[in-house]
Amino acid sequence: MSAPEAPREADERERLPLGPALMFCPGDRPDRFGKAAARADAVLLDLEDGVGPAHKAAAREAVGAHGLDPARTVVRVNAAGSPQLAADLAALEPLRPRYVMIPKAESCEDVDRIAAALPGAGVLALCETARGVLAAGEIAAHPAVVALMWGGEDLISSLSGTSSRHADGSYRDVVRHARSAVLLAARAHGRSALDAIHTDLADADGWRAEAEDAAASGFTATACIHPAQVPVIRAAYAPTPAQAAWARDLLAAAEAAGSGAFEHDGRMVDGPILRHAHLLAERSSPAPSPPPPPDA
Known part of the structure; x- marks a missing residue:
């Protein structure tokens, strides 16, 4: 008798066929693009928070000519409420990126704007505000969405709070709730779920613990900001x-x-x-x- 067939819930390649370690790279640092792509499973070229206002135009030009493997490259544009978004989308139109991340996503209308400007692109919706977390289910159901991600710092900012973590480095309860809510929304709709970055580069034990928890909980990947975090994330997602x-x-x-x-x-x-x-x-x-x- 043959082994029982693996259930569909076990298929982690439903929407976003990338590996577990996804690394952000500022869009105005083209000298780092190739290095980031070589070290991580996919590179997240950033036009938003990683780029200062004076460097936005240069970042768009560099990202528009990045030359990386489109199957392993995601471009994070500016938020729907930003005056920078229109210029981002115009710059990306000739590139026809395969994956686009929209930060501070709060509604299906935010996703519609990306889908209309860049038809065929898979949208990674970053639910990192109070409105975005509460709307995570409807956003995940949008046909253009391939993954949801969450973020603690912008969430706390949207709540008029001052810190996402306790003094011992653990997340506050409201942040843990948002993380779980986004994970549940993504997986309920068959989308990939991306765990947030760990910003304390000196806290190697914290990287490891959070990545291990993400893998065990059902996240499909973890984002990072430093090459040293990549092997830690890969090890966390690989079974012992x-x-x-x-x-x-x-x-x-x-x-x-x-x-x-x-x-x-x-x-x-x-x-x-x-x-x-x-x-x-x-x-x-x-x-x-x-x-x-x-x-x-």
């Missing part, structure tokens, strides 16, 4: 040897048992546990390595 061995052993036992619930190593196994095993087995399959980074 023990987890991979457990998944293979359990799936073999399921094949032998046939259908229905069964006991394995003293534990009752049913559909949800098998789905966990399928996910771990899929993640443990070798993936192509990106090319080595160019000399710094």
Whole structure:
């Protein structure tokens, strides 16, 4: 008898077929584009917060001529309420990017504006305001949306707060709620879910813990801002040897048992546990390595 078929919920490539480590790169630093693309699974070329007002035009010109693999490149434009967005979209029209991220997304109308200007582009909606988090479900249902992401700092700003984290580095409850709400909205509609950046570059233990939690919770990728964070994120999303061995052993036992619930190593196994095993087995399959980074 063949092994039980992997359920559709286990397919992590539903909408955004990128790897787990996505790195932001300022749009006005074309000297870094190739290095970021080589180190990470995908590069997020930023026209928004990573670029100062005086450098927006130069950033648009550089991003419009980036020459990177379009299948591994996302362009973050300015927010729908920004006067900069029209110029961003005009600059990107000849490029025809495959993926565009819209920050501070708060409604389907925000997504419509991107879809109308850049037809065929997959939209990554960054729900990072109070309105955006509350609208995450309707935004995720938009046919142009391929992924949702969230962000803590802009969320706290939209709430008139002053800090997204406690003194020990852990998120405040309202931020944890927003993170969960965006994850649930994305996965309920079959979209990828991207976890937010960890801004404290000295907190390596914090990067690791948050990336491990993201992978275990159902996020499909984590964004980062420094090359040193990439291997940490990749390791977090890759099952440990023990987890991979457990998944293979359990799936073999399921094949032998046939259908229905069964006991394995003293534990009752049913559909949800098998789905966990399928996910771990899929993640443990070798993936192509990106090319080595160019000399710094």
